[in-house]
Amino acid sequence: xxxxxxxxxxxxxxxxxxxxxxxxxxxxxxxxxxxxxxxxxxxxxxxxxxxxxxxxxxxxxxxxxxxxxxxxxxxxxxxxxxxxxxxxxxxxxxxxxxxxxxxxxxxxxxxxxxxxxxxxxxxxxxxxxxxxxxxxxxxxxxxxxxxxxxxxxxxxxxxxxxxxxxxxxxxxxxxxxxxxxxxxxxxxxxxxxxxxxxxxxxxxxxxxxxxxxxxxxxxxxxxxxxxxxxxxxxxxxxxxxxxxxxxxxxxxxxxxxxxxxxxxxxxxxxxxxxxxxxxxxxxxxxxxxxxxxxxxxxxxxxxxxxxxxxxxxxxxxxxxxxx
Amino acid sequence: xxxxxxxxxxxxxxxxxxxxxxxxxxxxxxxxxxxxxxxxxxxxxxxxxxxxxxxxxxxxxxxxxxxxxxxxxxxxxxxxxxxxxxxxxxxxxxxxxxxxxxxxxxxxxxxxxxxxxxxxxxxxxxxxxxxxxxxxxxxxxxxxxxxxxxxxxxxxxxxxxxxxxxxxxxxxxxxxxxxxxxxxxxxxxxxxxxxxxxxxxxxxxxxxxxxxxxxxxxxxxxxxxxxxxxxxxxxxxxxxxxxxxxxxxxxxxxxxxxxxxxxxxxxxxxxxxxxxxxxxxxxxxxxxxxxxxxxxxxxxxxxxxxxxxxxxxxxxxxxxxxxxxxxxxxxxxxxxxxxxxxxxxxxxxxxxxxxxxxxxxxxxxxxxxxxxxxxxxxxxxxxxxxxxxxxxxxxxxxxxxxxxxxxxxxxxxxxxxxxxxxxxxxxxxxxxxxxxxxxxxxxxxxxxxxxxxxxxxxxxxxxxxxxxxxxxxxxxxxxxxxxxxxxxxxxxxxxxxxxxxxxx
Numbered sequence: 001x002x003x004x005x006x007x008x009x010x011x012x013x014x015x016x017x018x019x020x021x022x023x024x025x026x027x028x029x030x031x032x033x034x035x036x037x038x039x040x041x042x043x044x045x046x047x048x049x050x051x052x053x054x055x056x057x058x059x060x061x062x063x064x065x066x067x068x069x070x071x072x073x074x075x076x077x078x079x080x081x082x083x084x085x086x087x088x089x090x091x092x093x094x095x096x097x098x099x100x101x102x103x104x105x106x107x108x109x110x111x112x113x114x115x116x117x118x119x120x121x122x123x124x125x126x127x128x129x130x131x132x133x134x135x136x137x138x139x140x141x142x143x144x145x146x147x148x149x150x151x152x153x154x155x156x157x158x159x160x161x162x163x164x165x166x167x168x169x170x171x172x173x174x175x176x177x178x179x180x181x182x183x184x185x186x187x188x189x190x191x192x193x194x195x196x197x198x199x200x201x202x203x204x205x206x207x208x209x210x211x212x213x214x215x216x217x218x219x220x221x222x223x224x225x226x227x228x229x230x231x232x233x234x235x236x237x238x239x240x241x242x243x244x245x246x247x248x249x250x251x252x253x254x255x256x257x258x259x260x261x262x263x264x265x266x267x268x269x270x271x272x273x274x275x276x277x278x279x280x281x282x283x284x285x286x287x288x289x290x291x292x293x294x295x296x297x298x299x300x301x302x303x304x305x306x307x308x309x310x311x312x313x314x315x316x317x318x319x320x321x322x323x
Numbered sequence: 324x325x326x327x328x329x330x331x332x333x334x335x336x337x338x339x340x341x342x343x344x345x346x347x348x349x350x351x352x353x354x355x356x357x358x359x360x361x362x363x364x365x366x367x368x369x370x371x372x373x374x375x376x377x378x379x380x381x382x383x384x385x386x387x388x389x390x391x392x393x394x395x396x397x398x399x400x401x402x403x404x405x406x407x408x409x410x411x412x413x414x415x416x417x418x419x420x421x422x423x424x425x426x427x428x429x430x431x432x433x434x435x436x437x438x439x440x441x442x443x444x445x446x447x448x449x450x451x452x453x454x455x456x457x458x459x460x461x462x463x464x465x466x467x468x469x470x471x472x473x474x475x476x477x478x479x480x481x482x483x484x485x486x487x488x489x490x491x492x493x494x495x496x497x498x499x500x501x502x503x504x505x506x507x508x509x510x511x512x513x514x515x516x517x518x519x520x521x522x523x524x525x526x527x528x529x530x531x532x533x534x535x536x537x538x539x540x541x542x543x544x545x546x547x548x549x550x551x552x553x554x555x556x557x558x559x560x561x562x563x564x565x566x567x568x569x570x571x572x573x574x575x576x577x578x579x580x581x582x583x584x585x586x587x588x589x590x591x592x593x594x595x596x597x598x599x600x601x602x603x604x605x606x607x608x609x610x611x612x613x614x615x616x617x618x619x620x621x622x623x624x625x626x627x628x629x630x631x632x633x634x635x636x637x638x639x640x641x642x643x644x645x646x647x648x649x650x651x652x653x654x655x656x657x658x659x660x661x662x663x664x665x666x667x668x669x670x671x672x673x674x675x676x677x678x679x680x681x682x683x684x685x686x687x688x689x690x691x692x693x694x695x696x697x698x699x700x701x702x703x704x705x706x707x708x709x710x711x712x713x714x715x716x717x718x719x720x721x722x723x724x725x726x727x728x729x730x731x732x733x734x735x736x737x738x739x740x741x742x743x744x745x746x747x748x749x750x751x752x753x754x755x756x757x758x759x760x761x762x763x764x765x766x767x768x769x770x771x772x773x774x775x776x777x778x779x780x781x782x783x784x785x786x787x788x789x790x791x792x793x794x795x796x797x798x799x800x801x802x803x804x805x806x807x808x809x810x811x812x813x814x815x816x817x818x819x820x821x822x823x824x825x826x827x
Binding site: 049052054055071074075077079080081082083084085086087088089090098099101102103143146 | 326329330333337341631632635636637638639640641642643644645646809811
């Protein structure tokens with residue numbers, strides 16, 4: 001196996017008495033698309049800033065693209081910070097030229113390449129506009145371009161979807177997919193689990209500075225799958241008491257659309273459960289629902305101290321940003 | 324290195340290639356300068372004041388009692404009108420005979436008229452009093468605004484005999500050096516012991532020497548006060564000449580018949596040049612202002628730019644491409660060039676002006692090259708402080724308390740400016756040459772004064788001290804900058820900044 005793009009060993013970061021990242025081990029293989037998940041305040045941005053050598057860990061080792069520090073390979077990395085902005089008075093074209101050159105892009109033909117990319121993300125004719133004249137979403141796309149114009153091997157995106165409308169979320173997702181096909185390594189942090197699910201081939205989940213999940217999306221699904229069966233009766237209401245008696249059923253959830261989600265106990269046989277459920281009444285459908293990252297996320301993060309807060313944040317994010 | 328250059332170039336372009344800079348740094352000063360000259364030439368500063376009407380009381384302590392009469396004649400409205408007309412006529416004929424430009428003649432005429440106050444109209448009545456006049460009563464009338472008393476001022480004239488507290492033989496020993504009247508006045512006006520009454524109600528015989536005094540209403544225009552004062556002086560002097568058997572007209576003639584035609588000095592090339600004694604006093608101030616303005620312009624842009632980068636959240640994007648220290652250097656270089664641009668523009672304008680007004684030779688050309696190192700020293704010292712404060716806050720108003728020490732230094736430099744201008748060799752000037760924040764400013768002033776030679780060892784030693792100061796502030800700024808640029812939220816206190824500096 002080739003050297004990983006990013007490797008963290010026992011990394012710990014404290015801000016005064018607060019422990020932000022606790023003994024974190026991470027490996028991002030080259031060429032992968034990794035989702036970096038976790039609730040607010042979990043330590044995602046701190047970890048990313050340490051990878052970028054903007055902050056330095058109190059303990060542990062970080063290697064980036066085979067080097068001891070990102071400083072040595074800064075030009076091979078594209079980084080979109082969470083706290084991001086543009087020079088408001090600068091013209092869009094000048095800004096992109098400046099940022100690209102600052103990151104060591106080849107100046108030959110740079111202007112043409114930037115113009116082409118601007119066109120591709122639907123920002124034709126903005127070259128001479130000031131950044132402040134663009135909408136927030138347009139500025140986000142300009143920043144995304146500034147991150148990748150110098151053809152970096154490793155792309156680190158901190159919350160790339162925040163502030164984008166559904167159309168632009170899809171656009172950025174496609175851009176990430178494309179960069180992935182070109183063989184670049186991409187790591188991004190997000191709350192938008194739906195997007196992560198669609199484009200990641202690897203997921204890390206951290207909570208309170210600790211890693212709670214690390215694996216490929218398929219592995220993770222296998223680990224949690226299949227646990228949920230959705231049941232919908234033809235026209236009558238479902239007898240929940242009867243459903244509870246089905247062997248292997250752990251809990252039920254009545255949905256508003258007249259369906260019931262049946263969660264199975266760990267180790268239960270879904271096939272046996274489904275046929276047993278079919279016996280309880282005339283069903284329109286009985287289907288196994290694939291575990292979503294959200295299920296996994298909530299399942300893993302739930303044991304934390306502030307379940308309700310967390311749930312609310314999650315649903316806010318989901319309703320705020322996902323197509 | 325190329326990243327530092329890119330950052331510096333962006334800073335420079337974002338500052339200089341803007342309309343704000345073009346108008347603020349170039350057009351506005353030019354327009355303001357031109358406007359001041361134009362406006363003063365157009366004469367709007369010379370207000371026509373309403374004629375002065377009223378009474379002046381003269382308390383004459385001389386035995387001859389002639390001063391009131393002399394003053395009455397001198398201030399007679401009709402006589403003054405005649406004099407004014409005479410001057411006007413003289414200039415009318417001069418216009419045709421000398422062929423001088425009318426504007427210039429007009430200027431000279433105005434000056435001559437104002438010398439004797441003939442450009443003002445006076446309708447004054449003189450009220451005569453003897454040595455035994457009721458001074459307190461006169462004083463009360465000056466205060467009394469309600470009654471229609473037209474008393475504007477009263478003058479008390481002492482007897483001409485000289486009375487001093489010094490023994491007469493000492494006075495006569497000094498008299499060839501300093502006029503006895505001045506000795507007496509100076510000695511007798513010494514502060515009295517505590518408890519002594521404030522001077523008031525002074526009659527002719529209480530006056531310290533053979534002197535006189537004027538007491539006027541609070542609201543009397545200072546222009547008129549000085550006209551009354553100078554006319555009274557002439558009247559008193561004329562009376563004394565007469566008492567000594569001299570013709571005042573003859574004495575006055577001698578006083579003014581032989582004026583100094585010109586003051587010239589030998590220039591560097593051995594040729595005679597206009598004397599630049601006055602310009603020499605102004606030039607160190609000009610050099611100081613030049614340095615001060617260019618340093619603060621660069622420093623201010625540095626401060627505002629850093630805050631903008633933080634508040635617009637572009638900072639971390641930049642830091643993904645350059646290290647904080649390189650960004651800091653890039654910013655210092657870029658805005659340093661802005662400061663140099665300002666310096667170059669104003670220096671060029673200043674040299675053109677010097678050439679135009681004919682005091683080019685007063686400008687110490689050998690001190691000019693020193694502007695560059697001293698600019699760098701001052702700019703880097705203050706620029707580092709400005710950028711450190713800028714990096715620690717997110718909004719301008721948060722910076723106020725952190726700026727207090729910087730403001731203190733700037734004010735301190737201003738406070739020592741004038742003493743040093745008058746005395747470039749004074750201890751304060753030499754001490755402040757070794758205080759890094761003021762080193763460049765003081766040295767520029769000392770070196771631009773042709774009459775003051777700064778020894779080479781002092782230039783070298785102060786430069787070393789100044790450079791160490793610069794290294795210290797840059798080191799400090801880099802510590803604050805590194806932590807500050809990513810800090811949002813509550814602005815740090817002064818103590819927090821010190822903690823950042825102490826952190827490794």
